[in-house]
Amino acid sequence: MAETGVVARSPIAPAAPEIILAGWAVSARRSGAALTVTDCTPLTKVAIKAAPVGATAERLEVPFGRVSRQTWTLGDRDCSVMVVGSGPGEWLVLGPPGSQVSLIHQLSALAGDGDLVAVVDLSHGRALVRLTGSWAAEVLAKETAMDLGDSVCPDGAAFRSAVAGLAADVIRDDRDGTRSYLVGCERSSGQYLFDSLLESGAEFGIEVDGFVPPDI
């Protein structure tokens, strides 16, 4: 009898060929194009809410609108995580796929005494897309009214605004000096967001690139 296992699926249909990585069905396509879009939904996404000013906020060390890349010990290994100040008193922590339990434990331990704190795993409730390339800002500018210039939105900045008409978290996270944005939205709108970015990037030669864990 064939062995079976649970496979998580992103709301964004993986471009062929499809493989299973870290328990997620992802695209195995590899692109060398100057502008790529990658479905990063398999990344662990944990939201934490607390008072904008308080012990928990101090321990997270990330103000609203900024991003910090930190190394946390998850289980028995050191992992790179991204802490995003996604709103006033609201943070989004991105970690490698499958690290929900460890991240929630870490964040629960981080909560300040006496603070009213909520920690919620959003890994399967949000879609996350990475747009990378020197034209990434031009593509995103077709979908949002936000000023994406370096003076307003430098590397390490984050904001929530309308992207393709959806409420979306946008994180500027450049990769090796190349512009890159992570765009997250509600799971049910993920495919629409992905398709909108592909359509907007068509004139710039955008291609789909597959997810490679940990990719954070």
Next chain:
Amino acid sequence: MILIPCPWCGSRDAGEFAYGGEPTPRPDPRTATREQWRGYLYLRNNVAGWTTERWYHRMGCRRYLTVQRNTVTNEVRQP
């Protein structure tokens, strides 16, 4: 286009917000008359000119804010 100055996010397009309407003081339901309660629920001043409004930044910081808007010119300013 109406730009609304959000104290957390800066000026954003009104499309990112949900209109909350004129802030109306809520009468005490134990002592309010039917007329007072009806006025609280349904009647607004609807002035032509500057009015104070509540808006909800649903696509941004998800906070309520109060601004003043000129209903004739759609000019918006901090109260």
